[in-house]
Amino acid sequence: xxxxxxIKRLPKEYKKMKFWTPQEFREFLxxxxxxxxxxxxxxxxxxxxxxxxxxxxxLKWIDIDRYKKxxxxxxxxxxxxxEHVLIEPKTKTSIRRISINSKLLSLxxxxxxxxxxxxxxxxxFHSDQTLIFQYKDTPPRKDIFSRKIKYxxxxxxxxxxxxxxxxxxxHVALLIDQGEEYHTIxxxxxxxxxxTTIDVYGHLFPNKQKAMAEKLDDII
Numbered sequence: 057x058x059x060x061x062x063i064k065r066l067p068k069e070y071k072k073m074k075f076w077t078p079q080e081f082r083e084f085l086x087x088x089x090x091x092x093x094x095x096x097x098x099x100x101x102x103x104x105x106x107x108x109x110x111x112x113x114x115l116k117w118i119d120i121d122r123y124k125k126x127x128x129x130x131x132x133x134x135x136x137x138x139e140h141v142l143i144e145p146k147t148k149t150s151i152r153r154i155s156i157n158s159k160l161l162s163l164x165x166x167x168x169x170x171x172x173x174x175x176x177x178x179x180x181f182h183s184d185q186t187l188i189f190q191y192k193d194t195p196p197r198k199d200i201f202s203r204k205i206k207y208x209x210x211x212x213x214x215x216x217x218x219x220x221x222x223x224x225x226x227h228v229a230l231l232i233d234q235g236e237e238y239h240t241i242x243x244x245x246x247x248x249x250x251x252t253t254i255d256v257y258g259h260l261f262p263n264k265q266k267a268m269a270e271k272l273d274d275i276i
Contacts, residue, residue, distance in 0.1 A: 073260070074218045075226035076103070083215055087208040094191050095204055097167040099223065105154050106227030106245050109198050109220055110134055114142050117168060118184040125161055126153045129246065133187070133195065140195040150246035164188070228257050 076084065081103050088096045101112060110132035119128040130151050131142045145151055171191070175182040180193050189196045202220045209217045218226070224245070231241050242253040 073225050074216065074222045075229045076216075076218060076223075077226075078230065080215060081226065083212065084205075084208065087211050087215075093167050093170050094189065095201070095208075097163050098189050098201055099205075100160060100163055102220070102223040103226055103230075104160050105156060106224045106231075107154065108132065108146070108150075108224065108246075109201065111145060111150070111246075113187070113189055113196050113198065115188040116185050117188055119188075120161075120164065121153075122161065124153075125156050125158065127156055128153055135197065145246065147246065147248040149248045152243065152246050154244060225257075229260055232257070232260050 085096060085100070088099075098112065101107070102109070105112075105127065107127075107129065111129050114131045114133035115127065115129075119130070120126075121128065129145065132145050132150075134141060134143055168188075171186070172182050174191065175186070178193055187195055189201075198220070205220060206217050209215050228241055228245065231244070238250055238253050241257070242250050245253065247253050
């Protein structure tokens with residue numbers, strides 16, 4: 057017999073999710089100096105795609121399909137024993153293609169142009185195999201992008217500080233507000249199961265009970 061058979065399933069506890077509304081994100085972008093295009097591009101990409109940080113830092117310019125306006129997500133960046141490596145994404149479903157809007161594509165083009173000049177000054181070779189968010193002669197790390205959020209927000213006491221991963225939550229909140237369905241969001245985020253999407257983000261969907269109850273008036 058299994059001694060665990062009679063144990064009740066423990067309830068899951070979810071912390072209140074932090075995210076930025078479109079207005080809050082626009083306010084955040086205003087706090088980034090105009091000469092720091094790298095950060096504007098990075099955070100905008102995170103907000104408008106919902107990609108994980110490791111996925112973004114593993115992106116190369118060859119992963120952008122300009123004709124289809126898509127980003128090919130097929131790897132993630134990490135450091136093991138101090139060495140930079142590109143690994144497979146979190147799950148098989150994390151390998152996906154994400155459609156992007158024209159303004160984001162234009163912003164990425166601007167950053168590439170600036171990155172090419174930066175690499176030229178550093179004497180570093182630039183090509184389609186260059187990591188998109190690399191800004192020096194070594195691969196980018198997550199830490200600086202996490203710290204800069206708090207740094208930029210310190211200039212506006214009314215804007216709440218969120219974590220880097222909360223930009224992924226912000227993207228989902230944005231999609232839900234636009235009326236997108238669970239399955240669309242699941243595919244875009246690269247979740248292995250629709251259950252994950254529902255469990256994590258279900259509470260953000262509008263409550264339809266009131267509309268449902270009003271329909272019952274037609275019954276009697």
